[in-house]
Amino acid sequence: MSNTDFVLAVEDLTVSFDGFKAVDSLTMYIDKNELRVLVGPNGAGKTTVLDLICGKTKSTAGSIKFNNIELTKLSEHEIVRSGVGRKFQNPSIYENLSVYQNLEVSYPKGRGVFGSLTFKRTQAVEDRVRKVAEDIMLTEFLDMESALLSHGQKQWLEIGMLLMQEPELLMLDEPVAGMSAKERDQTADLLNRICQNRSVIVIEHDMEFVKKIAHKVTVLHQGKILAEGPMDKVQSDEKVIEVYLGH
Numbered sequence: 001m002s003n004t005d006f007v008l009a010v011e012d013l014t015v016s017f018d019g020f021k022a023v024d025s026l027t028m029y030i031d032k033n034e035l036r037v038l039v040g041p042n043g044a045g046k047t048t049v050l051d052l053i054c055g056k057t058k059s060t061a062g063s064i065k066f067n068n069i070e071l072t073k074l075s076e077h078e079i080v081r082s083g084v085g086r087k088f089q090n091p092s093i094y095e096n097l098s099v100y101q102n103l104e105v106s107y108p109k110g111r112g113v114f115g116s117l118t119f120k121r122t123q124a125v126e127d128r129v130r131k132v133a134e135d136i137m138l139t140e141f142l143d144m145e146s147a148l149l150s151h152g153q154k155q156w157l158e159i160g161m162l163l164m165q166e167p168e169l170l171m172l173d174e175p176v177a178g179m180s181a182k183e184r185d186q187t188a189d190l191l192n193r194i195c196q197n198r199s200v201i202v203i204e205h206d207m208e209f210v211k212k213i214a215h216k217v218t219v220l221h222q223g224k225i226l227a228e229g230p231m232d233k234v235q236s237d238e239k240v241i242e243v244y245l246g247h
């Protein structure tokens with residue numbers, strides 16, 4: 001069955017590593033402007049699902065359709081160009097560049113990191129940098145060297161660098177790890193803002209944070225879906241309590 005009503009349709013997705021199925025016949029649909037959170041015990045397959053969607057890992061079977069384009073046949077670069085952004089756990093920003101420059105180099109038609117003499121700082125780039133800086137709460141820090149930002153601000157900057165490319169699907173792996181309580185709240189607000197015009201998939205263990213952001217939660221266990229639905233329903237699911245929340 002091919003479904004065209006979803007931004008992302010994952011169907012019967014499987015990946016085996018030497019016979020071990022890290023993701024096992026997974027079927028999941030993500031709506032336009034949905035914020036979905038993947039939870040589950042260590043080793044459940046959460047990171048592997050994101051690796052499969054962004055093309056870092058190739059599937060053994062099944063399909064991943066993004067706006068009805070089959071992603072399993074595309075390279076990582078082609079997947080990025082099709083509108084999928086992925087943030088890994090550790091921020092990978094250019095520490096010696098300013099916040100402004102980090103955002104600027106992330107603009108799809110912007111200059112490369114090593115600079116291009118022909119690059120002109122167009123109004124479109126400037127406008128986009130300022131809009132994204134506002135979204136990620138770094139307007140006051142645009143001229144600051146990025147190395148001087150707090151850990152949380154570096155995470156936001158990396159989210160901003162992805163936003164510069166206007167992805168239609170953004171995937172974030174444990175975005176609040178290592179953040180203060182205040183930064184977690186600010187990140188929840190940030191994610192609630194950015195999913196207003198794109199879909200977002202977040203992997204997260206902090207259930208208080210999940211409550212603040214999730215439209216729906218998918219609980220993975222041994223590469224399969226154990227439960228899926230709104231947070232309150234998932235939280236009271238006996239199977240979920242037994243294998244995950246009760247620990």
Ligand SMILES: Nc1ncnc2c1ncn2[C@@H]1O[C@H](COP(=O)(O)OP(=O)(O)OP(=O)(O)O)[C@@H](O)[C@H]1O
Pocket residue numbers: 017022040041042043044045046047048049
């Ligand atoms: N490239 C690989 N080769 C072999 N095994 C792998 C590979 N990638 C993942 N795995 C295995 O697949 C399983 C799922 O791992 P994954 O990292 O997706 O889990 P997770 O749910 O993200 O866990 P965590 O919460 O600890 O990050 C684990 O048993 C892991 O060891």
